[in-house]
């Protein structure tokens with residue numbers, strides 16, 4: 001059954017069907033060929049469940065805020081400012097992109113919103129500066145995925161609850177690997193700029209820097225308000241999304257007057273369309289994962305590999321690989337819900353630190369968001385940059401290799417993750 | 427618009443209905459997203475200002491997400507913006523690409539129509555069970571009508587796109603009025 | 616045959632222990648002719664999905680807790696009324712295992728939705744985790760208290776004098792950490808596994824509500840069983856009731872011990888009888904309110920249940 005379903009999916013995918021079709025048809029095949037007693041109702045029910053998590057509201061909200069901001073002056077003023085400070089460094093704009101994606105991801109916890117909010121405005125700048133489109137897009141979607149590691153992280157909360165691991169420790173453990181990946185991406189960016197002879201921008205004088213800073217001060221309040229509000233405990237992540245929309249509206253419509261009130265319905269329509277494109281896949285993914293879960297395909301797989309008496313490195317390897325492969329095809333949160341309960345007894349029996357497992361798993365979720373065929377960040381990038389699927393993923397291999405390298409480092413030097421929680425809790 | 431006057435009476439009728447649906451889609455999508463924002467912001471304001479919360483906020487947002495997802499699905503079909511892997515079809519010569527598009531769009535329409543049908547029967551069963559939402563006590567089936575509607579209209583879009591490809595000689599169509607080389611008439615980020 | 620049993624909790628939790636013991640007993644008694652597959656939290660969807668899957672016949676058994684089942688069989692919410700069930704374990708067990716109000720009366724409401732009410736069992740006392748000592752309703756006046764999205768629960772905590780906030784499950788931990796909310800309520804083993812004791816300082820045992828769960832079966836499946844199978848299932852049910860009452864007590868005690876070890880600053884407060892009386896008086900109007908909100912046969916079932924409780928407490 002597993003083989004048939006995967007084949008059906010791959011063939012339809014390659015033929016160029018809209019992504020929803022391969023997943024739906026694979027699900028139909030499972031239901032009507034292998035489990036004819038199941039009602040089609042379940043498919044519909046699971047599609048709805050898939051888009052029910054309340055935290056999903058942050059996605060359209062951050063898209064809306066970003067959409068308003070991008071049509072106005074905020075993003076440009078911020079980027080002008082960044083350019084005056086970093087533009088003249090080798091690979092400076094790419095590094096700025098990575099830092100900005102990480103910061104914004106750390107605020108929002110949504111990788112997709114980060115792709116939209118930072119990637120949207122910064123991409124034209126990078127292209128203009130001479131960076132290759134493939135590199136730029138890949139950098140944006142991969143840097144945005146650091147959001148999964150830096151707190152707050154919905155992925156970590158889900159893992160912590162299902163796997164019974166301290167969420168507080170997980171949060172702290174994510175910071176190290178998140179920053180490690182940021183450094184690795186920045187290093188690659190500098191090398192890339194040097195290797196491809198990206199022209200250096202002229203150094204900007206302090207007078208211009210000051211002028212740019214003054215013009216950007218209100219726009220700069222945006223991240224300050226969001227980060228400040230979140231860390232001081234004023235807002236939950238969902239509320240942060242709402243505040244972002246409100247602030248974007250006040251800034252662009254009322255203060256800068258760059259966006260007119262009558263433009264808002266058009267912007268909202270565009271937000272709704274992008275949300276629909278992404279969420280219908282999330283829903284379909286949920287129906288598909290229900291099927292493989294019902295058929296107990298993951299459990300059969302574990303039994304088939306014979307993992308019962310494996311050593312810690314083997315177990316960590318198999319868990320990382322399973323999550324990596326799972327997240328290739330299905331939504332990371334769903335993969336976590338299904339695989340975590342299967343693996344945790346194994347982890348506990350082998351005496352492996354569950355916080356390390358949680359960090360590794362979260363890293364795989366991050367990688368999975370931009371690995372084909374199913375990657376939310378790929379879909380988001382396709383939708384907002386209006387790029388064909390293959391062009392979006394064309395530049396990702398170096399980044400995925402870097403992320404896998406980070407996985408390896410994390411297994412070999414667990415303290416990258418475990419040092420912070422140990423200092424804090426023990 | 428030239429293409430509006432082409433085709434037989436059935437196709438022309440379908441296009442007329444479709445134009446009305448397009449307007450409705452725009453209003454629903456924009457309205458739902460704005461309401462979502464107002465609702466979420468309102469909830470923050472109420473919490474900060476009055477240390478309280480709107481008891482319906484979460485549920486209303488879930489309802490709006492379902493609406494946006496499925497109305498957005500049909501709007502995206504209308505704009506030819508559903509995500510697909512075009513690598514192999516891009517290599518075909520135009521003539522075969524048109525045929526391939528027509529075939530893919532026709533079969534996609536069948537799959538979506540089937541899902542719309544399943545969604546409709548599911549909703550009838552939910553209605554029969556008489557379930558209500560926890561906070562607002564609204565019959566649950568009302569929150570779900572967007573599935574068969576959105577998916578059904580999306581299926582219609584793919585049928586019209588398929589027809590456009592079969593009738594055209596010079597261009598391959600991603601959607602009824604969208605050729606593959608067209609810039610989509612829509613603001614993007 | 617293969618019976619599919621889906622629970623709302625994760626491996627090692629109370630519901631999963633119940634389902635695994637169910638599996639062991641059934642497979643032992645049938646000599647392996649009937650097998651049971653247990654699905655844990657998230658594998659087949661959320662709590663609402665499980666009930667629908669059971670009603671639709673995709674799975675044969677599932678857990679459904681009153682909080683979630685309320686949208687499906689609204690009358691079941693009477694089980695969550697504060698200070699309703701008897702205080703002694705023996706009497707509580709007796710009511711939940713055999714009360715005619717549940718198994719004759721409430722069962723009819725389940726049957727009308729295609730469900731057979733198989734059993735009701737307790738999972739532990741509802742305990743509040745707070746950021747300060749709470750002994751009186753006045754102590755709650757500045758506390759934003761997280762409850763599940765349910766008008767009745769919101770009303771209950773308003774009556775207690777708190778400021779109830781309906782926050783999704785996934786946002787409780789960060790909400791407590793960020794002080795968006797200052798309290799939440801759950802059974803001890805749940806609090807321990809979700810680590811809420813890391814971000815609060817007090818555990819308040821108020822003795823108001825027992826967290827109960829129901830096990831439901833698909834009605835057509837149940838009616839199609841042979842008399843022999845039904846007898847076997849009823850015997851297994853009796854056996855499991857004793858098993859789970861002991862197991863949940865053990866589990867919650869272990870959870871409390873672990874929480875105190877994890878967070879040595881955690882203060883445990885058990886309200887005295889006099890202190891409970893204050894809350895009990897405050898929340899009295901909730902019974903009438905629930906009957907008014909839920910309607911249907913809830914008033915009748917509540918009356919019957921109160922009579923059963925009185926009989927069992929003697």
Ligand code: NA
Nearest residue numbers: 109147150152
């Ligand atoms: Na984050």
Ligand code: NA
Nearest residue numbers: 327328368374
């Ligand atoms: Na992926």
